[in-house]
Amino acid sequence: xxxxxxxxxxxxxxxxxxxxxxxxxxxxxxxxxxxxxxxxxxxxxxxxxxxxxxxxxxxxxxxxxxxxxxxxxxxxxxxxxxxxxxxxxxxxxxxxxxxxxxxxxxxxxxxxxxxxxxxxxxx
Numbered sequence: 001x002x003x004x005x006x007x008x009x010x011x012x013x014x015x016x017x018x019x020x021x022x023x024x025x026x027x028x029x030x031x032x033x034x035x036x037x038x039x040x041x042x043x044x045x046x047x048x049x050x051x052x053x054x055x056x057x058x059x060x061x062x063x064x065x066x067x068x069x070x071x072x073x074x075x076x077x078x079x080x081x082x083x084x085x086x087x088x089x090x091x092x093x094x095x096x097x098x099x100x101x102x103x104x105x106x107x108x109x110x111x112x113x114x115x116x117x118x119x120x121x122x123x
Contacts (some may be wrong), residue, residue, distance in 0.1 A: 001109040009047065011039040013058065019081060021094040028095075051108070056103070075104045 015038045026033045050070045055077045066072075077100050083093035 001105055002112055006109070006112060008073070009039075009044055009049070011044050013041060013043045015043070017041040019094070021080065021090055022098075025091060025094045025098050029098075051112075053104075053108075077101060077104075115120070 018033070018038055020037055021108060023032075023034050048068050049066045049067075052066050052069045052071075053073045053075060055075050055082065056079050077097050078093065080090070080093040080097045083090055
């Protein structure tokens, strides 16, 4: 959404498996994430981040600090793998999480673009 000006990394508190439901609901948007792998925040140790986003309350409390981060945001999004039920119920939970994330990322992208624009005009 933000083009080449933003680099995104994603990780959980622990590495797990790439959920087939996530692959399916992202493919509904024409996005192929099947080659992605699950990573833990430990895999990102030593990297610099301008913005750190947590998406569940457990991560908000347990996420390590990322020194130098300009901002830390929390988006409380229900954890779709925690939803029990049949396949369609689980897929719907993944769709809801996907759509919430999409809206938050779109807002953040606009904010970053506006901030970058303002910063570049002050030079």
